[in-house]
Amino acid sequence: MGKVERVATNIPGFDKMIDGGFVKNSLNLVSGGPGTGKTIFAMQFLLEGVKVGQKGLFISFEEEFDNLMGDAMVFGWDFRKLEKQEKCFFFTCKPMEEPNLQMKISEIIKGNKITRVVIDSISVFAMMFKEDAYRIRKEFYKLADFLKKMGCTVLLTSEIPGEAPLDISSGGGSLSRDGIIEFIADSIITVHNSGIGGEGDRAIRVLKMRRTDHTKGPVPMNITKKGMQILD
Ligand SMILES: Nc1ncnc2c1ncn2[C@@H]1O[C@H](COP(=O)(O)OP(=O)(O)O)[C@@H](O)[C@H]1O
Numbered sequence: 001m002g003k004v005e006r007v008a009t010n011i012p013g014f015d016k017m018i019d020g021g022f023v024k025n026s027l028n029l030v031s032g033g034p035g036t037g038k039t040i041f042a043m044q045f046l047l048e049g050v051k052v053g054q055k056g057l058f059i060s061f062e063e064e065f066d067n068l069m070g071d072a073m074v075f076g077w078d079f080r081k082l083e084k085q086e087k088c089f090f091f092t093c094k095p096m097e098e099p100n101l102q103m104k105i106s107e108i109i110k111g112n113k114i115t116r117v118v119i120d121s122i123s124v125f126a127m128m129f130k131e132d133a134y135r136i137r138k139e140f141y142k143l144a145d146f147l148k149k150m151g152c153t154v155l156l157t158s159e160i161p162g163e164a165p166l167d168i169s170s171g172g173g174s175l176s177r178d179g180i181i182e183f184i185a186d187s188i189i190t191v192h193n194s195g196i197g198g199e200g201d202r203a204i205r206v207l208k209m210r211r212t213d214h215t216k217g218p219v220p221m222n223i224t225k226k227g228m229q230i231l232d
């Protein structure tokens with residue numbers, strides 16, 4: 001069997017849980033309730049990429065650009081500077097108002113040789129297609145396929161109301177509002193902010209990751225002024 005090529009997230013402590021990093025050109029979903037650290041995880045993934053010479057693209061369908069920049073600056077992450085230096089790019093729009101979404105995104109990726117892409121969050125993208133589950137699935141596949149073919153390793157966030165379920169095998173709970181993206185993603189990571197973390201109040205868990213011998217249970221995690229850190 002060939003060795004799986006990986007993209008280290010370099011989020012402190014996380015790569016140890018996933019055999020060294022995300023599978024190259026894979027689609028990874030970070031799912032959790034509000035305030036659990038999804039956006040922080042996503043920003044760190046891009047920031048650490050820049051540090052090793054991999055350019056990033058942050059796609060947002062909801063958060064105002066200024067808010068996003070402000071949140072990042074609290075951690076000392078100067079994305080405006082990185083954007084000026086053409087190391088990290090931002091694309092915000094309301095999907096309904098952007099008919100050529102895929103073309104626009106593909107131009108940015110190609111034009112700048114981007115290899116790490118974040119979509120924060122994917123929930124709004126699904127809302128574009130209202131309640132049409134067939135259409136949502138089709139559009140997700142299209143998006144996933146297109147980003148992978150462009151040579152990108154992708155991180156999607158998905159916000160769910162309340163706490164992420166600890167068991168999805170029994171059909172107990174959904175990991176996204178649409179209940180579809182979790183079946184398309186190559187990996188699912190859940191972030192939690194109460195109770196099960198033990199040491200801290202937070203935890204992170206890898207529910208599935210293709211081609212990866214990953215840690216199974218929830219692992220305590222912290223968010224400090226330096227960002228997210230997985231505790232041992
Ligand atoms: N400087 C900080 N120190 C510690 N925790 C922080 C700091 N800034 C934000 N947080 C925590 O991170 C949470 C926001 O994380 P975020 O990634 O935006 O959540 P979401 O999952 O909603 O995207 C806040 O609710 C707060 O608990």
Ligand SMILES: [Mg+2]
Nearest residue numbers: 038039040120
């Ligand atoms: Mg967020």
